[in-house]
Amino acid sequence: MDRLEQYRNIVKQVLQHYYTLYKRMPDADTTMVCDPTSDQYQVIQTGWDAQQRRIYTTLHLSLKNGKIYIHSDPTEEGVANALIGEGIPKTDIVLEYQTPTFRKHSEFAQA
Template identity: 30%
Template sequence: MDTENHRAAVKHIIETYARFRPSHGNIRLDTVFDETHDRYALMQAGWDRGRRVRGNLIYITLQDGKVVVEYDGIEHGITDDLIRQGVEEKRL
């Protein structure tokens, strides 16, 4: 799988999770795609029970032909999602 396919797979997964809505609070999910530097993220921002919520849910970089999961805040993890999208396990 080449870099363009890795980008497409990562963006598809992040866009899929961005469609989910948190079960409580007023929290916005934002996708961040920097194809120039190959940095991809799903951010959360908002309020829940009077407290500020912000930060990464997913942060992935592409480097040296690999998909590097820098941060995975998804309950079941996204590695299987990446593999289902065609990213070879040895590229993770």
């Protein structure tokens, strides 16, 4: 198995864990979206808050240039830590939700 396919499988496995946690939340429909063609992976929640529709991208990761980009991560422990636990090196993880100025001071990939 090549590295890209390995990363796809790990990202799906990590998202599956969070999807299972989030789908237990009342008053929200939770969906996991995995598109290996565009390499976009998301957990999305939809529902109603009083009279207003709520659509929230809980987690959003993508694969680009051999790296995993984390676009959105509101988890307490951090999706990056889960990826590291699965063997992904920090140098292959981009914390896209952080500004480039902060990213350059971390141990993670710049982009």
